[in-house]
Amino acid sequence: MTAGELSTPAAAARVVVSGLTKDFGRLRAVDNLSFTVEQGSVTGFLGPNGAGKTTTLRMILGLAAPTSGVGTIGGRRYVDLTDPARSVGAVLEATSFLPERSARNHLRVFCAAAGVDDRRADELLALVGLTGVARSPVTSYSLGMRQRLSLATALIGDPRVLILDEPANGLDPQGMAWLRELLRQMADAEGRAVLVSSHVLSEVEQIVDRVVIIARGRLVYDGTLRELPGGREAVVLRTPTAGPARAALAALGAEVSDSDDASLTVTGLPIGAVGHACWQANIEVHELRAVGSTLEQRFLALTADPGQAVPPR
Amino acid sequence: MRDLLRSEWRKVMTTRLWWALLLAAVAVAALAVFTQVSGTSSGGPPGTVAPDPFTLASNQRSLATAGAAGGVFALAFGIIMMTTEFRHLTSRPTFLVQPRRGRVVGAKLIVAAAVGAAYGLTSAVVVAAVMAPWLGAKGVSIGWVSNGVLATLARAMLAMAIYAVVGVGVGVLVRNQLAAVIGALAFLFVIEDLFAVIPLLQGCFRFLPGPAAEQLVGSQLLSVGGPVLTPLQGGLLFLGWGLALALAGWTLTMRRDIP
Numbered sequence: 001m002t003a004g005e006l007s008t009p010a011a012a013a014r015v016v017v018s019g020l021t022k023d024f025g026r027l028r029a030v031d032n033l034s035f036t037v038e039q040g041s042v043t044g045f046l047g048p049n050g051a052g053k054t055t056t057l058r059m060i061l062g063l064a065a066p067t068s069g070v071g072t073i074g075g076r077r078y079v080d081l082t083d084p085a086r087s088v089g090a091v092l093e094a095t096s097f098l099p100e101r102s103a104r105n106h107l108r109v110f111c112a113a114a115g116v117d118d119r120r121a122d123e124l125l126a127l128v129g130l131t132g133v134a135r136s137p138v139t140s141y142s143l144g145m146r147q148r149l150s151l152a153t154a155l156i157g158d159p160r161v162l163i164l165d166e167p168a169n170g171l172d173p174q175g176m177a178w179l180r181e182l183l184r185q186m187a188d189a190e191g192r193a194v195l196v197s198s199h200v201l202s203e204v205e206q207i208v209d210r211v212v213i214i215a216r217g218r219l220v221y222d223g224t225l226r227e228l229p230g231g232r233e234a235v236v237l238r239t240p241t242a243g244p245a246r247a248a249l250a251a252l253g254a255e256v257s258d259s260d261d262a263s264l265t266v267t268g269l270p271i272g273a274v275g276h277a278c279w280q281a282n283i284e285v286h287e288l289r290a291v292g293s294t295l296e297q298r299f300l301a302l303t304a305d306p307g308q309a310v311p312p313r
Numbered sequence: 314m315r316d317l318l319r320s321e322w323r324k325v326m327t328t329r330l331w332w333a334l335l336l337a338a339v340a341v342a343a344l345a346v347f348t349q350v351s352g353t354s355s356g357g358p359p360g361t362v363a364p365d366p367f368t369l370a371s372n373q374r375s376l377a378t379a380g381a382a383g384g385v386f387a388l389a390f391g392i393i394m395m396t397t398e399f400r401h402l403t404s405r406p407t408f409l410v411q412p413r414r415g416r417v418v419g420a421k422l423i424v425a426a427a428v429g430a431a432y433g434l435t436s437a438v439v440v441a442a443v444m445a446p447w448l449g450a451k452g453v454s455i456g457w458v459s460n461g462v463l464a465t466l467a468r469a470m471l472a473m474a475i476y477a478v479v480g481v482g483v484g485v486l487v488r489n490q491l492a493a494v495i496g497a498l499a500f501l502f503v504i505e506d507l508f509a510v511i512p513l514l515q516g517c518f519r520f521l522p523g524p525a526a527e528q529l530v531g532s533q534l535l536s537v538g539g540p541v542l543t544p545l546q547g548g549l550l551f552l553g554w555g556l557a558l559a560l561a562g563w564t565l566t567m568r569r570d571i572p
Contacts, residue, residue, distance in 0.1 A: 058570070061409060062408070062409075062412045063405065063408060063409070063570060063571040064570040064571070065568070065570060078412055079412040079413065081412070084409065084410060084411070084412055085409075085410050088409075090405075090409055092405050093402070093405075095401075095402055096401070096402040096403050096404075096405045096406055097401065097403065098324075098327075098328060098397065098401050098403055099401070100328055100329065101327050101328060102327070105323070105327040108323055108327075109320050109323045109324050109327065110320065110406050110407075110410055112316055112319040112320035112323055113316055113317055113319075113320035113407070113410040113411055114316070114410050115316040153406050156410075157410075
């Protein structure tokens, strides 16, 4: 422990993954992966099923030993944290319960282990909306209720870092909206570092500040969603005179296709150039707007193509 | 460590396992006294009035060894207590809250010993409650202290505690619950008996866990193959088995990835 680690709160809540690698026999599940999760931000950890997301999170959390590389929280490996429950909370899967134990007893078991007052169990049950069923055995819970209980377990020590593996599984749309709001609040108002994995980009795109995308165990993208490469900017132009507009834009080298009767989709020209061309050709414009290719398409393109998946070395 | 002990204690008390196995252990202890008393004939030649065999101090002590008759249930408790973590994946929150795995196993060993001792105490009370009126009705007075009956009950209680410790050790070594329970039962009821009957192996028999427990309590051994161990030696040997299993499990499997 150095004084520097303790004096900066940001460092205490930063997750640093560097060169993390995990082999299962001859299979390399995670390959030299490096990224950082900063305090006060929500980072999406994306990739198709089997990309190595869960294995990476398990290595960060000390449940699995890396073949090489290291994951640290506030500069320390998980196993070296002095008070893990107050440093990191993790939701790994909605199945880590004894079926006959009630939610309240489950939380009290881990409150005791974490050295946290038992009242915390009731607070958390209220926070995740399980107070009404707190004394029923977990076996009677729906998948969504188990996800909520997993989240409550992760929050026992009021941790600075939250790591969630596929938390959207089993949540209904209302539950999903609730989770998004909660995670956003934890990062924005409470300054926690949140790392949330998903294989479906749309589940997390509304709440993430940054994304780390992996495929076949390797990093394919680390940055903001807006800058996600592979997108072709398109412009939608609605005009009563589609024919002349098409001709004018095609003359400038744009690709033009019909979206419907009154609007054209233009690619290969920035929105300003499209507008200028219309003005010059004296074409009446009812609507002019830029659209990206969908994030999902870009995400799929990034994670599907093995050629693109290998980062340059 | 106090936090971990509280947590492990709560894990035990919030499930039905502990009292289901307690009932079984106590029932077996009571049954063991019952069959021993009713199955022992008074033995003298016909026409003579022989003294009741239970006036003998050794026979009174032998009855008291029934206090550890339910040892297999204390063993099962220890195994299930450990392996249930892996079976229901509560191993994840458990080792997330306390990533120093040895401490978790240490807390489990201590709590298991306490629960096993409670099984032993309850069994001892039940054994005494069956023995006292029954022998009393035969006109036999029990030398609780002078004949070493209480001491035997106390050693049986200790054996029950160690059975639970051995169970945790087995569970650390073999994470699969069914395999661990079946393996332990097969060892106790098949493999140890093979040691007792195969001449070449008889010399080792008294050092196996089951016989070690019996020598701690002071039961008659099926086969000896050497001088009988004192209760202290038997007890230390039995405890050694439990700790050695936990240590072997820790070095072999606890360093592996947690499921």
